Amino acid sequence: MTPEFIIEICVAIDIAILSIAYPIIIDKISGIGDKYSSEYIPVLFNNEFPQKALKIKIKNKVYGSPVFKLTIFATLFSFIFLIFKFEPLFGWNNWFINNSAKLTVLFLTIILIVFFFMWLGKVALYNGKSKTLLTYLISNYIKSKADSELRSYNLKAINELAFYAIEKQDEHLQKTLLEFYYSVFANIRKNHDKSNPLVYPIDFYFLVNKLNEIAVENETKLRAIEHRAVSGVWLLGEDFEEISISEETYSWLWKNIYTICDNPRLIKMFWANSSQYFDYRLKAVLADYSSHEENVIINNQDQINKRNQERNRFLEFHYALGGLLVYREEYRTINYLLEYSQSEPPKYVLLPQTMCSR
Known part of the structure; x- marks a missing residue:
């Protein structure tokens, strides 16, 4: 195959990409993220190669253009060397120099094709x-x-x-x-x-x-995702980390x-997880006693005080929840919370145990 036929093929491919494929895909790009009402998916697409922009700073101003678009411009610009015959520099005369214009178009066309299919793959991914x-x-x-x-x-x-x-x-x-x-x-x-x-x-x-x-x-x-968000599992944790x-x-x-206080089903979900969290992961710390010169010493008093403070804070939060439900007149939900227990005989861990002040 002679260079002339290669150039004809390259020019045909370049024109096809520029006039047919590029406008269609540009239309697809404009809709990236619309399916998900997303603000960030289009941003991520614009950071993908070869869509990612090459930027240059000139006099405190930043100019940029996507790599793929720059490759198109470079390929089109290379046609100038085919249109105008330039004499070889320094009197060089060999096959490579004499066909350098055609080889440049061939090289840039290959790069353009590779980048085009990479670009096409990213467009298909983000629209797929x-x-x-x-x-x-x-x-x-x-x-x-x-x-x-x-x-x-x-x-x-x-x-x-x-x-x-x-x-x-x-x-x-x-x-x-x-x-x-x-x-x-x-x-x-x-x-x-x-x-x-x-x-x-x-x-x-x-x-x-x-x-x-x-x-x-x-x-x-999608009840599993709903449960973890509504019940507080994600924010309170699914582990036993202290x-x-x-x-x-x-x-x-x-x-x-x-947000969910007027929805009994969701409030019940939150209360159930909180009860389990308080009963199993905020257990009161048992005192570690030791004797010293006829005095009994609690070795872990700081841990006990810290845990009691955490428990009181957790209970106060849920008492406030009860107050909110009273204010919203959610009496059926309140009745459920007052009767809720995860053990037999029933134990109401999130409710006051006495009428005495704590």
């Missing part, structure tokens, strides 16, 4: 199946550096897919989302300094709060409670 996209975003989240902006965008996009799954009853996403959030919340708690109350990253508080809002508005089939609940977490739990 929800589960495939979710798995990809989770993979990127895990691989990205902690506290990086890209990691934050991936998390926000995953959260948007969780909202979409609940609203659209997409049961195919539930298992993947549950596994991801279990892992993320568990890692946060495992790596936390146990001497301080745990404050989650703000995106996780927004996630749980938004899921509570959606749970009130929709009768969902971690104090922060005031920030209490504040967001109250926002969630206020």
